[in-house]
Amino acid sequence: MTDLPQRVAVVAGGSSGIGLATVSSLLEQNIKVAFFGQSSEHVVSAKEKLSVRAGAGNILARTLEVTERSQIVRFFDEVASLWAMPDILVYSAGISPKGPCGATPFVEVSPEEWQLVQAVNVTGAMLCCQAVLPHMIEQGFGRIVLVGSVAGRTIPRIAGAAYVTSKSALSGLTRVLVANSAGHDITVNLVAPGRIATDMAGPPDSETNRAALARIPVGRLGKPYDVAAAIRFLVSESAGFINGATLDVNGGEFAPL
Incomplete structure (x- = not known):
C-alpha cells in the first residue's frame, strides 16, 4: 500500500483486539487513522502506544457510543475537519454477551440483549457506512471492510444467538453496499475471523x-494481526477487483466449498 500516501482510514472498535491490530497495520502503510472505542481506558492506552510508534499527528482517537448516531456524525465531522473524509472504513466494533456459563441459551435471550447486540454489531456498521459512502462515491474511490465471524458462517459452537444473527446480517449489509456503490471504484468486503486470541475469546x-484449538488444522489459535493482515490487503489498491467477498481467516476450522 505504499502507492496510497496519506489516505485516511477510520477503524470502528480500534482500541483493542482485531481493531487495534488493524489500526497499527494501517499506520505502518503511511495512512492516517482515526479510531474509536467504548472504553476510555482502552482508547487512551492504545493512543499512547500507537503515538510513540507512528506519531501523534497520524492518529485520532475518541471514546464514543456507536449506537448513538449523533456521536458518530460528530466523529466523522471531526475527522473531515482535521484531515479529510476517510477513504477507508473498517468496522470491527462488536459485542458478544456471555455469562459465567457462556452465551445465553436461545430461549433465555432477552429483548434487551438482542437489541443491544444488533445495535452495536449491525446498526453501528450501517451508521458508519452511511457517513462515508457519499464521500467515497463523490471522489470515485473507497474501501470498506466489515468484520464478521465464523459464527455467522456455519453452525455456531460458542457464540450466542444475538451475536450469530448480527454477524450473519453483515453479509447482507455487504451486498447492499456493493449494489449501492457500483461504478465508483469502491469495494466492500467481509472478513470472517475464526477463534482469535483476544480479550473477547478469554484465556x-x-x-x-x-x-x-483441536478443531483448527494449522494447530494454533489466530492472532489479531492475522486478521489485520487480511484487512490491510483488502483496503489496498491491489485488491481493487475483490468486491462483495467473504474472506475466512480461521486456520481451516471452517472451509466452505
Missing part, C-alpha cells in the same frame, strides 16, 4: 479455547 488455555 488461551480455557476449556473453550482448548476445544477450538
